[in-house]
Amino acid sequence: MSALEIAGTTALVTGASRGFGRGIATALSQAGAQVTGVARDPGPLDELRAELGGSFTAVAADAADPNVAGRLIDAYRPRILVLNAGATPLPRPIQQHTWETFGRNWDVDVRHAFGWTREALLAPLAPGSIVISLSSGAALRGSPLSGGYAGAKAAIRWLTAYAAQESARAGFGIRFVSLLPQLTPATELGAVFAAAYGTQGPALTPERVGQAVIELVTGTDPGQDAYLLTAAGLHPL
DSSP states (O other): OOHHHHTTOEEEEESTTSHHHHHHHHHHHHTTOEEEEEESOHHHHHHHHHHHGGGEEEEESOTTSHHHHHHHHHHHOOSEEEEOOOOOOOOBOGGGOOHHHHTHHIIIIIHHHHHHHHHHHHTTOOTTOEEEEEOOTHHHHOOTTBTTHHHHHHHHHHHHHHHHHHHHHHTOOOEEEEEEEOOOTTSHHHHHHHHHHTOOSSOOOHHHHHHHHHHHHHSSOTTOOEEEEETTEEEEO
8 A cells, every 4th residue: 555545545543542542543644544543532532533633533432342343344444454452551560460450451452453353354354454453562572560461462463463364365465464662651551661661762652653554554565464663663573
């Protein structure tokens, strides 16, 4: 899909009301896409709609609800689907977690990615569509204060790779890519852990993540299904 083809196409972003999701929705809107943003809290979504105007449709819903995935894919038939929604992990050492706190990101992040990925294959989305799932740099290096977060994000990476294989096997022509942003203090989630780990260096911003999504949609190797994203840019994995 070229930059020109983004204009007028349909995009859907989960977790669009804040952080990376907001940056992604904004970048796609500015590139000319008709963007549907999904998040549970209608207030920030309405603020984003006021900012972006008629190119943005706000849908207040729980993206981890499997009924929501099927309903919205059927309704909007996105050519660009960005799966960004997820839960903020509880910053505690492993022995201070319960199974419920440890497994929170499996119950939300992985369940969300699985449901939307499944529906994208079942529909299926139109040939030439792209599904970008937000994993995390923590999937590569672990994150000892964040319970099951690193494992959940690693599962999203592999789930995305499996979906890419299924799309190729079935001849759907849908591209599946996982994006692994590095830890950054520029988001509410990242700020907690960047402070805990003493993270230094150039910060990855929501605007840079939005730009990276545009780069994934318009270019990069179609056979590559995972990228690490740092402030310096995309790095194939």
